[in-house]
Amino acid sequence: MSYFDSTKFDYKDINIDDCEELIKRDKEAYKFSLSKWFEDELNAITDRKWEIDNIGFIEETGGFIKLIKEAELSYSFGAYYSAIALIGVACEDLCKHFANLSNEEHLSDESQFIRINKLKELNAIDQATADDFHLIRKHRNDILHFNDGFKEKTTSDLKSLALKSINTSKSVYKSLFEKHNQQSNPxxxxxxxxxxxxxxxxxxxxxxxxxxxxxxxxxxxxxxxxxxxxxxAIADANQKIEQAGIFRIDEIDLRLDPKEITLFNYDIGESFYVDLSECDIEKMGNLELKEGQNIVAKIFSITNHQGMTAAWKISSFECIA
Incomplete structure (x- = not known):
């Protein structure tokens, strides 16, 4: 297999005044090619995403989370080598993170092989978890050394290996940290x-x-x-859902885009994150509204294609005298 790389036309040796316009034109052409590829691959990308296991809500996180998420994206896009490598690094960091939380900080400087075995000896992890860690470690080493046996794997083999690595790592993450969730109320x-x-x-x-x-x-x-x-999913798509009553202003955040206010509805005991228009912000300033104050308000949302309330907006609001 040869390496064919000539995406960008080199204009630097050509004396053309509108060089920037030509580069812009070429970029637009590439965008078209990219969008066409994405359109053709969209079903396959989605199908691969659906092959990855969900593990729900886990509060305890570390730097490894970004690597797990990026590995999932790599797998979804069919980049199996990248997915295997990323999940291997993620699991090493996950193991270090768990060791530190288990007051075994000295294991951070050990190799992953020793770290896993020491945690097992200390009964910090069970044999099944140790085996899973070792399996992912082995796959990562195969990628790093890239020996002939690994090079000869078919695309189907790599896909299976990447998926197993991702799902196994997420299962380990869940088993180690789900029990530490502080939140239990839905x-x-x-x-x-x-x-x-x-x-x-x-x-x-x-x-x-x-x-x-x-x-x-x-x-x-x-x-x-x-x-x-x-x-x-509370209604059909494009239905207007309204809430009206007395709300407490829990937070005003003008750094977001769009700017946002968090309103707590006393009647139902729930918070709503409401987008603010410039007119809303101006009126809030005139009323000198602050966090912690109560207001009478009516808010609404148009359900999205999933039948869920999406962005909330304010129809009206006034101070409580």
């Missing part, structure tokens, strides 16, 4: 997830995190259904 879990997502969008818009609000809504619906048995 409403608290939902609030925690929404807070984390909002923080992620503003401060850590990392490729590999939740893709966008659409995917976030899908994940939230599934988590709530799992924890409560209730499907929060």
């Amino acid at each position: 409403q608290e879990i939902s609030n925690k997830i929404m807070e984390d997502f909002s923080r992620q969008i503003v401060y850590d818009p990392y490729y590999g995190n939740t893709l966008n609000q659409e995917e976030f809504a899908m994940k939230l619906r599934n988590i709530v259904a799992k924890e409560t048995g209730i499907d929060i």
